[in-house]
Amino acid sequence: MGHTMTTGSTGSGAGTGRIVVDSGGTVLEADDAAAERLGRPAAELAGRSVSDVLGSGADGIAVVAAVGHELRSPLTSIRGYTSLLLNRWEKIGDADKQLMLGQINHDAERVTRLINELLDISRLETGRLTLTPRWVSLPELAQSVVTSIRATSPDLEAEVAVGADVPEVPADSDKIEQVLTNLVENAVKYGSPKGLRIEAELVAGSPGAVAVTVRDAGEGIAPEDLPRVFDRWFQREHGRPNGTGLGLWISRGLVEAHGGQLTVASPPGEGAAFTFTLPLASP
Numbered sequence: 001m002g003h004t005m006t007t008g009s010t011g012s013g014a015g016t017g018r019i020v021v022d023s024g025g026t027v028l029e030a031d032d033a034a035a036e037r038l039g040r041p042a043a044e045l046a047g048r049s050v051s052d053v054l055g056s057g058a059d060g061i062a063v064v065a066a067v068g069h070e071l072r073s074p075l076t077s078i079r080g081y082t083s084l085l086l087n088r089w090e091k092i093g094d095a096d097k098q099l100m101l102g103q104i105n106h107d108a109e110r111v112t113r114l115i116n117e118l119l120d121i122s123r124l125e126t127g128r129l130t131l132t133p134r135w136v137s138l139p140e141l142a143q144s145v146v147t148s149i150r151a152t153s154p155d156l157e158a159e160v161a162v163g164a165d166v167p168e169v170p171a172d173s174d175k176i177e178q179v180l181t182n183l184v185e186n187a188v189k190y191g192s193p194k195g196l197r198i199e200a201e202l203v204a205g206s207p208g209a210v211a212v213t214v215r216d217a218g219e220g221i222a223p224e225d226l227p228r229v230f231d232r233w234f235q236r237e238h239g240r241p242n243g244t245g246l247g248l249w250i251s252r253g254l255v256e257a258h259g260g261q262l263t264v265a266s267p268p269g270e271g272a273a274f275t276f277t278l279p280l281a282s283p
């Protein structure tokens with residue numbers, strides 16, 4: 001893997017602009033075609049957030065993520081700790097070993113997450129995402145996601161409420177687990193770890209669907225941000241640890257690939273509520 005990876009519609013042909021962004025969504029450089037298309041000198045684009053720069057005019061501009069640094073820093077940390085452990089094993093106390101192994105595990109998870117996000121992006125963009133559907137109980141999946149997130153966020157308090165007659169749905173359970181993980185982690189990161197409620201209910205229709213709502217008791221999302229939260233690279237505060245602004249964009253793509261929808265509501269004075277539906281028949 002090189003220092004950059006194409007995540008936008010590729011193409012370096014005449015008239016195609018190209019913008020390079022870091023993982024926080026800040027523009028590192030823009031070529032002349034992109035600058036011309038956006039009506040601003042390239043030098044003025046650098047340093048700004050890519051969602052501000054692109055606005056609604058992203059057509060025909062390839063957004064390229066510079067992931068080299070993002071991958072390199074956890075890998076450097078993993079190599080540092082592993083060589084320390086290998087070379088000084090006898091001299092390091094058990095408590096320190098435990099701390100180092102915990103850090104290695106954390107860094108490895110970060111690398112895995114980044115790589116998975118990048119793979120999902122290119123599969124979603126090229127329409128080459130393959131789903132392996134089986135019958136899935138969404139309330140059970142939600143409960144297991146909550147349990148595993150609680151392992152790293154012990155503050156998490158969540159209730160899973162299941163409506164009457166909620167059937168299993170045909171879905172790729174790994175992909176939907178990823179969506180639920182993203183929604184619950186976001187609730188913890190941006191909302192509140194306390195008072196989370198996950199509701200599953202049957203939506204009538206033919207074929208009908210199951211709707212799952214992840215409702216947090218945080219501050220919610222400002223009305224002006226609501227239409228943008230699913231945009232690629234959108235982050236309200238840039239440079240948050242573990243944030244790329246890609247999570248919701250990917251989640252929406254994964255749900256839509258199943259023939260469902262992912263939407264958000266955030267009434268004033270309430271937390272954010274993300275709802276996805278999955279149809280009762282495979283797309």
Ligand code: ADP
Nearest residue numbers: 186187190191235236243244245246247248272
């Ligand atoms: P990231 O991968 O950086 O977490 P996401 O695409 O998952 O990005 O989310 C985009 C933005 O939407 C976040 O930066 C945050 O500002 C906002 N957001 C997402 N979920 C919530 C929530 N539950 N409460 C408040 N803001 C949220």
